[in-house]
Amino acid sequence: MPHTVTQARELGDLLRSRRERLQPSDVGLPPGTRRRTRGLRREEVAQLASISATYYAFLEQGREVRPSRQVLDALAAALRLDVCERAHVHQLVHGAPPEPEQTSAAMETLPPAVVSLVDRLDPCPSYVTGRHWDVLASNRAARVLWTDWPARPPQTRNMLWWMFADPEARRIVVDWEEEASALLGRLRTAAARHPGDPGFADLLERLHAVSPEVRAWWPQHKVDTVGSGTKRLRHPELGEFTLHHVVLQLADNPEHKVVTCTPSPQDRPRVEALLRRPRPTP
Incomplete structure (x- = not known):
């Protein structure tokens, strides 16, 4: 699990804020009708990241669950996180950012x-x-x-x-x-x-x-x-x-x-x- 309950809540707040800043058109989804919330719906983020809507809801609620690095990367891609934001979510959950994705020459x-x-x-x-x-x-x-x-x-x-x-x-x-x-x-x-x-x-x-x-x-x-x-x-x-x-x-x-x-x-x-x-x- 994340190191502290505070970190779990911070992760949830970050995911929610990034979900709310995106529009369906930003991620290739149809706009739909009767959209009562800002940005994407939770189930839409879950669909984009290939995880269950319930599990994603737990993350936003600050529950003490520990998503794998693969799940965090999928969420980072779904929510269009930049390099610093992606490193930050890994730091919150695993205590360290992921290894940089670079070639040996780079x-x-x-x-x-x-x-x-x-x-x-x-x-x-x-x-x-x-x-x-x-x-x-x-x-x-x-x-x-x-x-x-x-x-x-x-x-x-x-x-x-x-x-x-x-x-x-x-x-x-x-x-x-x-x-x-x-x-x-x-x-x-x-x-x-x-x-x-x-x-x-x-x-x-x-x-x-x-x-x-x-x-x-x-x-x-x-x-x-x-x-x-x-x-x-x-x-x-x-x-x-x-x-x-x-x-x-x-x-x-x-x-x-x-x-x-x-x-x-x-x-x-x-x-x-x-x-x-x-x-x-x-």
Whole structure:
């Protein structure tokens, strides 16, 4: 059932108000005669949503019933709810909006403004990862300290692939085993939120094929969460240094995570000196 009686009543009020604002012609129904109520009749909404008129009446009355997501989507279509209204009814009933209906390509496409933001954060190393930890954007500082992501083949522009399949990662990441194990735990946590997502299955299959650590660690069922913290990296000119990183989720797509880093106070002068060097002339 909805989380509270108040939420059930709010759902009923919302459905009623949206029913009353529609006319039969708006949804392809004949106008009929002797229409004593504003907008559509309850039975007409029920017919459009392929549910019983009694069940729909219970919803409008604020009864403590819990319609499925499929029923809510059918009602959203019948009542011509917009994207925000559809998400709101799902939130009221199920405590969370539905998964966005997007293609894989759309889910992993960043708005140009986000790419521009990451570039403007330079010389603070910053990058954006997607649902499967593909690196979707990175600024010059991040490319100097990690790897040149845009220059890599598309299937290898992935933080997990770089960590486990690229020998360079073991040289750059000081605490490689700890960092790699935690990253694999975050992958497991994310995959559990999206059962059946072929992107996770494909990535795991490729990682198992190339990494003995993945083959050994995955059966241990370690889980971890995304969060802020510290990273210790190694650079040929700087030696070892520490970065403090913050992880932000984009409101438009929480699967997109912006990671931005600042050097620790003792490492800041030499790290920033390297990162502020003029870009080489092509």
